[in-house]
Amino acid sequence: MEIMWSVGSIPMHFRQNIVGQVKHLPHRCRTPTPGPAMKALELVGPSLFELVDKDVPQPAANEVLIRVKACGICGSDIHGANGSSGRRIPPIVMGHEAAGEIATVGESVSSYAEGDRVTFDSMVYCGDCHYCNLGRTNLCETRQVMGVSCDEFRRHGAYAEYVCVPERIVCPLPEGLSFDHAAFTEPVGVAVHAVNRANVSPGDSAIVVGAGLIGLLVVQALKNAGCSTIIALDLVPQRLDLATKLGATHAMLATQENVVSEIHELTDGRGANHSFEVVGATKPVELAIDGLRRGGTCVLVGNLAAEVTFPLQKVVTRELNVVGTCGINDEVPECVELIASGKINVEPLISARSSLDEAADWFAKLEAGDQPWLKVLVCP
Numbered sequence: 246m247e248i249m250w251s252v253g254s255i256p257m258h259f260r261q262n263i264v265g266q267v268k269h270l271p272h273r274c275r276t277p278t279p280g281p282a283m284k285a286l287e288l289v290g291p292s293l294f295e296l297v298d299k300d301v302p303q304p305a306a307n308e309v310l311i312r313v314k315a316c317g318i319c320g321s322d323i324h325g326a327n328g329s330s331g332r333r334i335p336p337i338v339m340g341h342e343a344a345g346e347i348a349t350v351g352e353s354v355s356s357y358a359e360g361d362r363v364t365f366d367s368m369v370y371c372g373d374c375h376y377c378n379l380g381r382t383n384l385c386e387t388r389q390v391m392g393v394s395c396d397e398f399r400r401h402g403a404y405a406e407y408v409c410v411p412e413r414i415v416c417p418l419p420e421g422l423s424f425d426h427a428a429f430t431e432p433v434g435v436a437v438h439a440v441n442r443a444n445v446s447p448g449d450s451a452i453v454v455g456a457g458l459i460g461l462l463v464v465q466a467l468k469n470a471g472c473s474t475i476i477a478l479d480l481v482p483q484r485l486d487l488a489t490k491l492g493a494t495h496a497m498l499a500t501q502e503n504v505v506s507e508i509h510e511l512t513d514g515r516g517a518n519h520s521f522e523v524v525g526a527t528k529p530v531e532l533a534i535d536g537l538r539r540g541g542t543c544v545l546v547g548n549l550a551a552e553v554t555f556p557l558q559k560v561v562t563r564e565l566n567v568v569g570t571c572g573i574n575d576e577v578p579e580c581v582e583l584i585a586s587g588k589i590n591v592e593p594l595i596s597a598r599s600s601l602d603e604a605a606d607w608f609a610k611l612e613a614g615d616q617p618w619l620k621v622l623v624c625p
């Protein structure tokens with residue numbers, strides 16, 4: 246992975262000053278209320294949305310208030326909205342893949358000012374627990390996720406005109422990067438972090454099982470990491486075509502006969518160095534294990550099913566590494582740069598742009614799942 250930022254473990258809000266990507270105006274005191282009410286898309290029951298008027302949230306001392314310009318609809322929102330995951334307990338304003346403009350800042354915020362163009366990580370971490378101190382902020386003991394409500398917390402997200410976000414997870418945007426593209430920072434971060442979990446070396450081979458939105462970003466992250474053989478597998482031919490356009494060297498239907506032996510043929514007869522399972526079900530996990538060479542690494546990204554049948558003996562006897570990945574750990578500034586430079590191309594992944602008014606209809610269409618849509622952006 247190309248290292249765009251070499252400032253190690255310095256906390257993000259300091260780092261942004263060091264890299265100086267955006268000129269920060271000195272902090273000014275102002276009334277922290279841009280208006281009395283805003284429109285928000287609220288989940289009020291299982292798969293039931295209402296466009297509501299809510300008070301514009303007031304930023305806490307360490308938060309910024311962002312005027313949302315674009316927010317991607319994530320698969321986890323679609324599955325969460327019907328109540329099955331237990332992670333979107335109503336009432337909740339979802340949305341964790343957003344970009345926008347700072348409207349106002351809390352009193353202790355020093356790195357941002359009104360008008361700054363920004364995006365943010367989806368995970369809110371404390372910065373001071375065991376894992377945060379180890380530099381693994383995505384494993385924070387008290388982590389919260391934007392736009393998620395579960396038994397432990399409720400934190401409203403960005404399917405709204407405004408959202409409050411802690412300064413420490415905010416990242417500035419370079420000039421010329423559109424809000425639409427910047428809204429992909431979070432899913433790009435998920436893909437880049439997944440690839441970072443595998444220790445990829447230039448010339449390595451990898452298979453990507455599942456060429457949906459995240460899988461297509463994993464393909465591009467693998468290409469940037471120097472993989473010379475990237476094999477994409479999916480059930481949908483259009484997605485395989487797109488995978489090839491975006492950097493996969495080979496693409497095949499996961500259901501085709503002899504799929505495993507063909508993977509081995511393309512990888513010196515041994516199997517791939519790395520595999521990425523980006524679905525979260527028994528069959529694709531099997532494929533991700535079968536396509537690996539001895540000593541290879543399988544990164545588990547998808548988690549559609551809570552449990553799968555696992556090929557234990559293959560993993561043990563071939564001494565495979567099986568690695569989980571969750572969210573993003575400090576890769577956000579690098580991902581903004583990857584998108585801005587075009588090294589990760591997100592434009593072909595945009596299926597539609599929606600207003601807040603039409604967003605509930607889009608949720609219904611996406612839940613029906615009968616079209617190969619990838620990313621719908623809600624633009625309040």
Ligand SMILES: [Zn+2]
Nearest residue numbers: 319320321342
């Ligand atoms: Zn997401």
Ligand SMILES: [Zn+2]
Nearest residue numbers: 371374377385
């Ligand atoms: Zn923490």
